[in-house]
Amino acid sequence: MPVIRFVREGRDVECYPGENLREVALRERLELYGLKGQLGNCGGCGQCITCFVDVVAEASPGALTPRTSVEDRKLRRRPEGWRLACQALVQRSLVVLTRPQAGLSDREVRLAAARAEPLPAGPTAWPATEEPAAAEPTGMESTATAGEASEEGPVGG
Ligand code: FES
Numbered sequence: 001m002p003v004i005r006f007v008r009e010g011r012d013v014e015c016y017p018g019e020n021l022r023e024v025a026l027r028e029r030l031e032l033y034g035l036k037g038q039l040g041n042c043g044g045c046g047q048c049i050t051c052f053v054d055v056v057a058e059a060s061p062g063a064l065t066p067r068t069s070v071e072d073r074k075l076r077r078r079p080e081g082w083r084l085a086c087q088a089l090v091q092r093s094l095v096v097l098t099r100p101q102a103g104l105s106d107r108e109v110r111l112a113a114a115r116a117e118p119l120p121a122g123p124t125a126w127p128a129t130e131e132p133a134a135a136e137p138t139g140m141e142s143t144a145t146a147g148e149a150s151e152e153g154p155v156g157g
Contacts, residue, residue, distance in 0.1 A: 002063070002122030005095040006030055007056065007114045008104055015090050017123055020044070021064065022051050022085035025098065032085055034099050044086035046070035051085040052078070054100035056111055059119040063094035093119035 001014040004024060009031075015024045022044050025032045033041055037050030044051075046068070055064065067075070068087045075082055082100060095114045097104070104110065 002059075002090050003093040003120055004090060005057075005093075005114050005117075005119065007095060007097045007110050008099065010110075017091055017125060018089050020086065021053065021083070021088045021090055021096070024090065025085060030098060032098050034102055042086075046074065046084055046087050049074050049084065052082050052098075052100055053085050053088075054079065054097040055081045055083055055094055056097055057095035057115045057119070059093035059121045063092040064088040064090060091122075093122045095119065 002017055004013045004015060004021070005011075006013065006025070011028070011030070013024060013028050013030075022032060031038075032053075033050050037048065040048070041050050042048035058064075064083060065088060067083065071084050071087050074084065079100075085098075097111070
């Protein structure tokens with residue numbers, strides 16, 4: 001499974017390939033939003049521009065799906081590594097900094113440490129699931145047709 005290393009929070013979080021980065025962060029109760037986004041955000045529609053993350057390292061290129069056209073428009077004046085978490089699907093392990101516009105003490109030290117620790121490459125597909133076991137007979141199924149049942153008649157008569 002891909003691992004998302006959240007530098008600000010100091011946490012590594014596993015997710016399934018193809019999961020939405022914003023949804024993973026919210027599921028893990030990580031604070032993705034600054035004050036403006038906390039007061040009101042678009043809920044993941046790519047409209048409020050408050051779910052910034054800075055992608056500071058990837059296990060391999062293409063850890064996130066490519067920028068969407070929404071991101072191309074909304075992030076025109078932002079650093080190249082920034083993404084809108086709500087628009088990005090996780091494909092491989094990566095390191096991100098949430099709320100990159102906000103201050104972070106020891107920022108460079110923490111970024112360097114997060115980059116230095118190896119990331120697992122992660123799969124690029126959903127884990128295989130086992131086929132469900134064949135249904136056990138319940139004894140309620142009727143194998144005889146109505147015509148067969150009427151031909152048998154009463155027993156011992
Ligand atoms: S949640 Fe509004 S742009 Fe991402």
